[in-house]
Amino acid sequence: MSRTLSRKEFLQVAGAGVAGAALLGAGAGCGGSSYLPSGGSRMNVVVVILDSLRRDHVGAYGNDWIQTPTLDALAKDSLRFTRPYPESIPTIPARRAVYTGKRTWPFRNWVPQKGETFFPAGWQRIPEDQWSVAEILLDNEYDTVLITDTQHQFKPSMNFHRGFNVFDFIRGQERDRYRPKQTAPEELVQKNVVPGNDRSMVEKVRQYVANTHYYRNREEDWFAPQVFLRAIKYLEDAARAGQPFFLVVDSFDPHEPWDPPEKYVGLYGEEGYSGPEPIVPNYSKSDYLEEDELRRMRALYAAEVTMADRWLGNFLDRMDALGFLENTLLFVLSDHGVSLGEHGYTGKVDEALWPELTDIIFYVRHPEGKGSGNTSDFYASIHDIAPTILSQMGIEPWQPMDGQDLTPILEGKGPQREREHFTLGYDDYAWARDERYALVCRNDGSEARLYDLQSDPGMDRDISGSHPEVVRRMWEGYILKDAGGPLPKY
């Protein structure tokens, strides 16, 4: 018998073997997981949100009088975006974008929810047909944890804790219905409102005082410290229990009410101020405030920023001590700013889409030092967080996302897709900007205001009357295009 195999016979044997095994393999592998073991490099993920932190109130972003040493130091260790914007305002529409990676604006199919006290368009829970990044990470064996005092997220109709193994709601902020309002000492309520505060804001203060007056003795009793201390506790538990984890530390501070401990107020407040404390702004024009009251309000806000920054620093120090900075992808951002009289408004008014309201901070710190100390003027946004997290973890999204993976920028390359312009929305108003101009208008294109950002970065001079063609171009080419058609009216 011949001991050799001819080429033809070899090919026949090999081909039959491949065909047979293919049939067997196709039958054996019935979809689902890979035939290979899954694993590889993973990172923990921490997302820190500081509600209402204005970009112009951080040293690393150019403010030369405010004290934000943590954020300044973090800038040297992170990729810092110089022109980030939220894709929608305010708090809840922004959180939807953070968790789903999808744009909430232009707020189509908005359904006002029961149990709510605030009704801007888009203010609703994560829709049932959208997935939260927490759910995806949970499915991939991450421990998912949400620690927050942002009480809007735990109102009766909300579901932002979907996908979290652990959700720690710290009660009592702002209007959280934590304690009976009537238990608030009236003199304390009156001490913390100004004569011009409207009834709604007085009631806000009343609820807040009822929630907090009876237990505050030391700085740790304030909300930002509570949030970050609970987050530190989680880190210490995680160090023992194992990883990886997805931790969201969502601090409502420096959102109003602005009542930080005296040592912070002393950094910015005028000596000898003896008037009532304007701890909450009306969401209106600012003419209800006296000049000294407005200055006081700005000092209180700055003081709360410094306090939040300090406790963020304590949290990051603990992360470092536990070794988590070596293996954790960290995002630090805000969701919007707040007006403090710069253009005649206070609070968050939908038509007041000026830099004090629209400009946010956005840092990404990679444990391997990618992008460390660099800046990018890409229009990064809050809906980029989820796709970036999933890309870094090597996890496929469960649904198409509107946001972009920021990894290429972290690695010093160009973005996945250029953003020549950016658009955002707040209730019935839309905003758009490119390198030269910013446009603000109603959802039907009326009441347009145009600003030349090169000569007027503060957006103080409306030039829409003399540049109608630019208004039209931005309305049609940016706002209508990004919205996918006419904007809804509610």
Added chain:
Amino acid sequence: MLWALSPLGVYLSEYKYKTPEVFWRLFPSAPLLMLAGLAGLYLHLFARRGRRPGALERVGFAVCALGALLTVAGDVGKFYLHLDDVYLMSAPAYRTMRAGLALLCGGALLFGFGLARERRVALAGALPFAIGSLAGLIAVLRDFGALGEAMWVMFGAGWAWVGIVVLFGEGRRLLAGRKSGRGRLNAGETSI
């Protein structure tokens, strides 16, 4: 055969336990049995018969054995000791296991081609073993979906096949030896 049935095992583990991890905890038995089989084949072909293995066979066997051990070590490290939950970014257990899988298949490829070249085993056994090893090596380098599953199965099937061929060949030789030995046993030898 256990190896060849792995994709089915992953599926059953997901179906019953909602995680493939149960399967991967049981998986070490497959490379260990393969290693035992390979060692047995090596001993049978060379130690018993007093032949010297060629360079391909020696290197292939050593690499294959190392690969099997690394695969088992990585599996134990990942699914029993959960080392990768501590060393998140370096993921040592997972990387050890993937390296082991590649070495197991690569070593088997070298060994198989050595067997085929030197005709240690019938070509009908050695070649499918070598080709299956090549398919396995491709399959473990990255996830090729259903095609990768088929190639993974080929690796296990080739291993089982060479074992069957060797056993069959030995069986035939023994039978042939008995038949011819009845007449010729001690023929020409002076009884003591």
